[in-house]
Amino acid sequence: MAVGAPSHFPLEPVAGVRLGTARASIRKPGRRDLVVLELAPGTRAAGSFTRNAFCAAPVTVAKEHLAAVAGEPRLLLVNTGNANAGTGEQGMRAAQESCAALAQLAGVPAQAVLPFSTGVIGEQLPVERLVAGLPDALAALDENGWDIAAEGIMTTDTRPKGASRRIVLDGVPVTLSGIAKGAGMIKPDMATMLCFVATDARIAQPLLEAALARAVDASFNAITVDGDTSTNDACILAATGMAAHVELLDPADPRLAVFEEALGALFIELAQAVIRDAEGATKFVAVEVSGGLSREECRRVAYAVAESPLVKTALFASDPNWGRILAAVGRAGVADLDVSRVEVSISGVRIASRGARDPAYTEEAGQRVMSAEDITISVALGRGDVAATVWTSDLSHDYVRINAEYRS
Amino acid sequence: MAVGAPSHFPLEPVAGVRLGTARASIRKPGRRDLVVLELAPGTRAAGSFTRNAFCAAPVTVAKEHLAAVAGEPRLLLVNTGNANAGTGEQGMRAAQESCAALAQLAGVPAQAVLPFSTGVIGEQLPVERLVAGLPDALAALDENGWDIAAEGIMTTDTRPKGASRRIVLDGVPVTLSGIAKGAGMIKPDMATMLCFVATDARIAQPLLEAALARAVDASFNAITVDGDTSTNDACILAATGMAAHVELLDPADPRLAVFEEALGALFIELAQAVIRDAEGATKFVAVEVSGGLSREECRRVAYAVAESPLVKTALFASDPNWGRILAAVGRAGVADLDVSRVEVSISGVRIASRGARDPAYTEEAGQRVMSAEDITISVALGRGDVAATVWTSDLSHDYVRINAEYRS
Numbered sequence: 047m048a049v050g051a052p053s054h055f056p057l058e059p060v061a062g063v064r065l066g067t068a069r070a071s072i073r074k075p076g077r078r079d080l081v082v083l084e085l086a087p088g089t090r091a092a093g094s095f096t097r098n099a100f101c102a103a104p105v106t107v108a109k110e111h112l113a114a115v116a117g118e119p120r121l122l123l124v125n126t127g128n129a130n131a132g133t134g135e136q137g138m139r140a141a142q143e144s145c146a147a148l149a150q151l152a153g154v155p156a157q158a159v160l161p162f163s164t165g166v167i168g169e170q171l172p173v174e175r176l177v178a179g180l181p182d183a184l185a186a187l188d189e190n191g192w193d194i195a196a197e198g199i200m201t202t203d204t205r206p207k208g209a210s211r212r213i214v215l216d217g218v219p220v221t222l223s224g225i226a227k228g229a230g231m232i233k234p235d236m237a238t239m240l241c242f243v244a245t246d247a248r249i250a251q252p253l254l255e256a257a258l259a260r261a262v263d264a265s266f267n268a269i270t271v272d273g274d275t276s277t278n279d280a281c282i283l284a285a286t287g288m289a290a291h292v293e294l295l296d297p298a299d300p301r302l303a304v305f306e307e308a309l310g311a312l313f314i315e316l317a318q319a320v321i322r323d324a325e326g327a328t329k330f331v332a333v334e335v336s337g338g339l340s341r342e343e344c345r346r347v348a349y350a351v352a353e354s355p356l357v358k359t360a361l362f363a364s365d366p367n368w369g370r371i372l373a374a375v376g377r378a379g380v381a382d383l384d385v386s387r388v389e390v391s392i393s394g395v396r397i398a399s400r401g402a403r404d405p406a407y408t409e410e411a412g413q414r415v416m417s418a419e420d421i422t423i424s425v426a427l428g429r430g431d432v433a434a435t436v437w438t439s440d441l442s443h444d445y446v447r448i449n450a451e452y453r454s
Numbered sequence: 455m456a457v458g459a460p461s462h463f464p465l466e467p468v469a470g471v472r473l474g475t476a477r478a479s480i481r482k483p484g485r486r487d488l489v490v491l492e493l494a495p496g497t498r499a500a501g502s503f504t505r506n507a508f509c510a511a512p513v514t515v516a517k518e519h520l521a522a523v524a525g526e527p528r529l530l531l532v533n534t535g536n537a538n539a540g541t542g543e544q545g546m547r548a549a550q551e552s553c554a555a556l557a558q559l560a561g562v563p564a565q566a567v568l569p570f571s572t573g574v575i576g577e578q579l580p581v582e583r584l585v586a587g588l589p590d591a592l593a594a595l596d597e598n599g600w601d602i603a604a605e606g607i608m609t610t611d612t613r614p615k616g617a618s619r620r621i622v623l624d625g626v627p628v629t630l631s632g633i634a635k636g637a638g639m640i641k642p643d644m645a646t647m648l649c650f651v652a653t654d655a656r657i658a659q660p661l662l663e664a665a666l667a668r669a670v671d672a673s674f675n676a677i678t679v680d681g682d683t684s685t686n687d688a689c690i691l692a693a694t695g696m697a698a699h700v701e702l703l704d705p706a707d708p709r710l711a712v713f714e715e716a717l718g719a720l721f722i723e724l725a726q727a728v729i730r731d732a733e734g735a736t737k738f739v740a741v742e743v744s745g746g747l748s749r750e751e752c753r754r755v756a757y758a759v760a761e762s763p764l765v766k767t768a769l770f771a772s773d774p775n776w777g778r779i780l781a782a783v784g785r786a787g788v789a790d791l792d793v794s795r796v797e798v799s800i801s802g803v804r805i806a807s808r809g810a811r812d813p814a815y816t817e818e819a820g821q822r823v824m825s826a827e828d829i830t831i832s833v834a835l836g837r838g839d840v841a842a843t844v845w846t847s848d849l850s851h852d853y854v855r856i857n858a859e860y861r862s
Contacts, residue, residue: 099791100784100809132777134810167777168811277781355763355849359857369540369575373685376508383507401508402542403576441763443854449767450850 048204048323049330049419049439053315057192057223058210061246062086062286065191067198070179072172073127073165080176081198082148082183083122083242089286090117092255093160094262096279102131103171104161105280107141111157117251120158122242122282123148126201126227130163130171131277140171147177151184162240162280164201164228196225199240202448203227207319211308215301216291220247222308226316239266241281241316247305248293249285256297257306258283265313268345269437270352271324283309321437326445329361330420336433337387337426343380344434347425350378358441361421366412368397375425387428393421456612456731457738457827457847461723465600465631466618469654470494470694473599475606478587480580481535481573488584489606490556490591491530491650497694499527500663501568502670504687510539511579512569513688515549519565525659528566530650530690531556534609534635538571538579539685548579555585559592570648570688572609572636604633607648610856611635615727619716623709624699628655630716634724647674649689649724655713656701657693664705665714666691673721676753677845678760679732691717729845734853737769738828744841745795745834751788752842755833758786759844766849769829774820776805783833795836801829 068080085091093112095105112119123144130137145159152159163171196206210223224243249257262281287293294302322330333352338344351357354374360367371390376383390398393415397407415421476488493499501520503513520527531552538545553567560567571579604614618631632651657665670689695701702710730738741760746752759765762782768775779798784791798806801823805815823829 098781098784099788100780100793132780132806132810134808137810167781277777277784355853356857359854362854363858365858369685372508372540373506373575376506376685380507385508388508398540400542402540402545441854442858443851445763446767446770446849446851446854449764450771450773 049327050322052205053208053319055193055206055208056190057208058212058221059189059192060221060223060244060286061288062089063244063284064187064189065195066183066186066188067191067194068179068182068186070125070175072125072175077127078194078198079126080179080183081124081195082180082187083195084187085120085122085244085284086286086288087120088118089284090249090251090254091119091282091284092117092258094258094281096277098277100132100277102129102163102278103133103137103141104130104163105278106138107145108160108162108280111145111160114157115155119160120154121148121152122160122162124162124199124240125176126199127165128163128169128171129165129167129278132168133170136170140173143173144171144176148180151180160282164199164240164278167277192223192225199225199227201227202325203323205323207316207323209312209315209319211312213304213308215247215289215304218289218291220289220291220305221245222312224312224316226320228320239279239320241266243282243312244284244286246286246289248287248289248291249305250293250295253294253297253302254283254285257309260306261309261313264310265317268435269317269321270349271321271439318437321439324439325448326442327439328419328442329440331361331438331440332422332435333425333438334422334433334435335425335427337428337430338432338434339430341432341434344432345436347375347378347380347427348434348436350374351423351425352436352438355441361416361440362442364413364416366392366397366409366416368403368412371423371425372398380427383427384429389426389428391424392416393418457735458730460613461616461727463601463614463616464598465616465633466620466629467597467600468629468631468652468694469696470497471652471692472595472597473603474591474594474596475599475602476587476590476594478533478583480533480583485535486602486606487534488587488591489532489603490588490595491603492595493528493652493692494694494696495528496526497692498525498657498659498662499690499692500525500666502666502689504685506685508540508685510537510571510686511541511545511549512538512571513686514546515553516568516570516688519553519568522565523563527568528562529556529560530568530570532570532607532648533584534607535573536571536577536579537573537575537686540576541578544578548581551581552579552584556588559588568690572607572648572686575685600631600633607633607635609636610733611731613731615724615731617720617723617727619720621712621716623655623697623712626697626699628697628699628713629653630720632720632724634728636728647687647728649674651690651720652692652694654694654697656695656697656699657713658701658703661702661705661710662691662693665717668714669717669721672718673725676843677725677729678757679729679847726845729847732847733856734850735847736827736850737848739769739846739848740830740843741846742830742832742841742843743835744832745836745838746840746842747838749840749842752840753844755783755786755788755835756842756844758782759831759833760846763849769824769848770850772821772824774800774805774817774824776811776820779831779833780806788835791835792837797834797836799832800824801826
């Protein structure tokens with residue numbers, strides 16, 4: 047049910063990063079459900095985590111460990127099949143014990159291991175089976191392990207998601223590669239979005255953190271399937287510093303802009319890949335809101351449209367039901383919105399202007415653009431010069447089927 | 455697909471109120487699509503209208519007319535089949551012309567007529583056909599016309615919705631009757647909720663307005679099917695003053711509490727009837743949030759749960775998927791929520807406590823309560839003593855089918 051082209055594999059290896067997977071029978075036998083990312087000594091990492099108050103145990107532990115090692119972790123430990131969320135104190139101990147076990151095998155402090163879990167919520171993590179799988183994962187560590195790791199972090203994803211970028215700094219090639227999983231709901235529980243991006247760039251920790259925050263804000267914080275923020279969302283950006291260019295230290299360094307542009311493009315590619323694989327998705331939809339007074343109000347309008355069940359079912363039906371879009375814009379809570387200035391277009395066809403159907407609009411033109419797999423809904427608010435874009439999917443029969451009928 | 459028992463008809467007549475319907479072929483021939491409510495001279499009315507910025511032309515005109523006659527309208531004019539929304543200047547003229555035509559026939563000022571429309575959005579109102587139907591509607595005016603009017607305002611509703619209450623003030627019987635339509639989406643457009651309630655009570659205008667605001671807040675402002683506020687929502691409370699009790703003038707009058715209690719119960723009955731008939735609904739769900747610091751944060755949590763596609767699909771599947779409920783609570787944006795104090799129960803069965811599955815919970819007990827048609831989700835936040843309740847329906851295959859596959 048995925049929409050559009052799959053990710054382009056193989057990914058580029060990143061100097062200082064090795065990845066290994068194993069089958070640990072976390073939930074079901076035979077599945078590749080354990081992934082280890084090894085980072086060279088001195089690698090700096092920044093993290094972005096769910097804001098859900100019910101954040102999962104591994105999220106809490108990953109944040110604590112990342113702070114304890116001053117942003118220099120050595121290993122990322124990922125399991126699928128169990129989210130270790132809603133598991134209370136026992137879940138916290140399970141996350142810590144998993145880290146300690148891997149740390150001992152690898153000869154690093156326990157706090158140098160960051161844990162990530164995705165899968166069923168509310169069941170205790172089977173620590174013994176996870177730990178038993180660690181030697182296999184370590185034995186499999188490989189610079190070219192990105193592709194198999196992208197598969198290893200999948201749950202109900204229908205295809206692996208990854209992206210690479212190459213740039214040149216000081217005449218030296220610098221690589222960025224990343225993998226992501228999730229969005230949509232997983233059976234029987236919730237979407238858990240995980241993303242791991244690494245680069246061999248040499249970059250100061252504060253700049254790395256700022257770059258991650260900007261990249262996430264423009265990518266993963268701009269997608270929605272259903273508005274249901276997961277308990278396990280986590281994203282890590284690691285920089286090994288193995289590339290031989292002069293270190294990025296100055297926020298005004300023009301090379302930083304080159305780096306951030308590549309990073310931003312890579313994040314958007316991963317975030318869009320997640321939406322293209324959203325459960326039940328038959329459409330990939332960009333909601334572009336322009337002419338706002340602030341980015342916040344543009345995003346609010348974009349999310350109101352992107353999360354409206356009415357708009358999403360109309361998208362599934364390829365139905366140019368512009369009234370539903372107008373109604374969603376109108377209820378987004380924009381103060382003093384002058385509806386007579388609002389214009390709405392679908393993939394370049396203007397459908398509404400001055401608060402009513404555009405005089406030049408024809409149902410045939412609307413039907414034509416709505417039939418495509420990739421659709422852009424553009425809303426011009428006519429009150430300022432700020433814009434924002436959100437990406438989403440449609441609401442299909444399969445969405446309900448996947449999230450209602452199955453319970454594994 | 456409606457859930458639970460239908461409304462109890464016939465409704466009680468209200469002295470000073472007559473209702474008539476007609477078939478005007480607004481959208482399709484043969485349908486009862488025109489309703490007129492006649493109010494005796496001196497009737498005071500209060501209105502509550504959609505906050506959607508794209509409010510429909512009749513909403514704008516009804517608000518203007520109600521103010522122009524100082525809260526004393528004489529006729530309510532309702533059509534189905536066409537929402538007269540997203541119709542620009544022409545739509546405004548159509549609403550005004552409809553009022554003027556009815557006013558002329560009835561011998562009242564045009565501003566004494568309040569217009570209400572529900573149905574397809576973005577198509578111009580067929581004023582000529584509407585006006586041609588007015589004589590039939592006037593000829594049919596009857597004190598016992600409530601039941602047929604409840605049918606006349608239906609669009610995709612599967613059954614009419616009405617309720618009556620009798621109270622005694624100063625030894626005099628006082629009647630309250632009301633009808634409502636909508637919620638869920640109408641094909642191919644959006645939910646439009648209309649509600650008309652009348653009483654023969656004698657009550658001062660400010661008290662009437664305050665009573666309406668309180669009743670709506672606790673009923674129609676506490677239901678959600680999909681979060682999609684309509685462009686046409688409107689609710690009118692009219693008091694004819696024909697009952698012979700001493701007029702309610704003092705906000706501290708204990709008789710006012712008696713009146714408001716009956717009014718509140720009637721509104722809740724109508725609002726719940728709307729949810730019980732929500733498109734595709736197979737469950738009627740109350741989300742009760744207690745232990746909050748403010749009503750606003752309780753409502754925010756209740757709406758996050760009630761509008762979560764994950765929770766709604768789990769309800770459809772009769773799946774006690776408490777992790778989805780916890781996740782929705784966690785993302786509701788309650789500042790400094792201590793998840794270790796949160797408790798969740800479903801219809802009296804405690805499923806989660808201290809941020810994890812309750813030790814005493816069994817899947818069998820959860821399955822049993824989730825299989826019922828009527829379900830109560832109780833969330834105790836453990837941080838204050840304020841509570842709020844929201845009513846909602848589930849997200850079913852039929853919801854998607856109705857809103858995606860059909861376009862009439």
